[in-house]
Amino acid sequence: MRPSPAMQLTLKSLRLSGIAESLEVRLEQARESSLGYMEFLQTILQDEVERRHASGVQRRLKQAAFQEHKAIEEFDFTALPGINPKEIKDLATGMFIERKEHIILYGPPGTGKTHLAQALGNRGCRSGYTTLFVTAAKLFRKLATARIENSYEETMRTFLKPQLLIIDDLGLTAFTQEQTEAFYEIVAERHHTGSIVITSNRPPGDWPGLFPDLVLANSLMDRLAHKAHHLPMKGESYRKRGRPQQAVTN
Ligand code: ADP
Numbered sequence: 415m416r417p418s419p420a421m422q423l424t425l426k427s428l429r430l431s432g433i434a435e436s437l438e439v440r441l442e443q444a445r446e447s448s449l450g451y452m453e454f455l456q457t458i459l460q461d462e463v464e465r466r467h468a469s470g471v472q473r474r475l476k477q478a479a480f481q482e483h484k485a486i487e488e489f490d491f492t493a494l495p496g497i498n499p500k501e502i503k504d505l506a507t508g509m510f511i512e513r514k515e516h517i518i519l520y521g522p523p524g525t526g527k528t529h530l531a532q533a534l535g536n537r538g539c540r541s542g543y544t545t546l547f548v549t550a551a552k553l554f555r556k557l558a559t560a561r562i563e564n565s566y567e568e569t570m571r572t573f574l575k576p577q578l579l580i581i582d583d584l585g586l587t588a589f590t591q592e593q594t595e596a597f598y599e600i601v602a603e604r605h606h607t608g609s610i611v612i613t614s615n616r617p618p619g620d621w622p623g624l625f626p627d628l629v630l631a632n633s634l635m636d637r638l639a640h641k642a643h644h645l646p647m648k649g650e651s652y653r654k655r656g657r658p659q660q661a662v663t664n
């Protein structure tokens with residue numbers, strides 16, 4: 415039996431789209447299995463809960479703006495002897511976001527830093543945390559443009575608001591004074607709002623040399639690097655794998 419137009423209207427005005435979607439099938443099932451009133455109610459409410467959860471995850475994944483959908487399950491830990499898979503799996507529970515802790519993944523190109531950072535973000539979205547992925551270059555470019563267009567505060571808020579901010583490829587080049595101040599603001603303000611995951615080709619020990627201002631550099635290192643989970647990614651570039659072997663000539 416199809417739900418009546420009046421019922422459809424009621425479900426719509428209460429925004430119960432999960433029930434609206436499943437009601438016809440559930441009514442059929444209830445009739446066939448002589449479901450009790452309570453059981454029927456429980457079933458359709460559960461449909462609504464599941465629908466809301468799924469659409470929340472989809473919304474957060476979209477807002478996160480990942481470059482690619484990467485999962486922890488696709489990660490080959492044997493390629494990184496310095497990383498304890500258990501530590502990554504613990505981090506993937508999302509507890510670090512709850513505790514507003516930070517993570518720094520550093521190592522040579524191709525070792526899976528961006529993959530793991532996005533995979534942790536993916537898990538974050540699924541666990542209910544708002545997430546944003548951005549490259550350091552894009553973050554600084556957006557803030558520089560916003561400064562000219564008088565929308566600095568608004569743009570800064572987009573980096574402060576998510577419970578998890580992932581900054582990819584930080585420290586490829588030295589920071590300008592303006593970038594240092596912006597980065598300091600992000601780190602200092604996010605102290606109250608949530609976590610930062612950073613990927614970098616350079617170990618955190620080398621970062622102070624990239625800042626023009628030693629006082630800000632020390633303060634940044636104190637707030638960020640000294641309190642973060644450090645994940646050194648030492649290994650061969652995964653990108654090189656699967657390339658045809660070079661012919662041996664002798
Ligand atoms: P990085 O950010 O360190 O330069 P990426 O995360 O971009 O490296 O990895 C390069 C490519 O290799 C990506 O497609 C990534 O999914 C893959 N990759 C890297 N390391 C691993 C790994 N340990 N297991 C599975 N895939 C990997």
Ligand code: MG
Nearest residue numbers: 527528583613
């Ligand atoms: Mg990368």
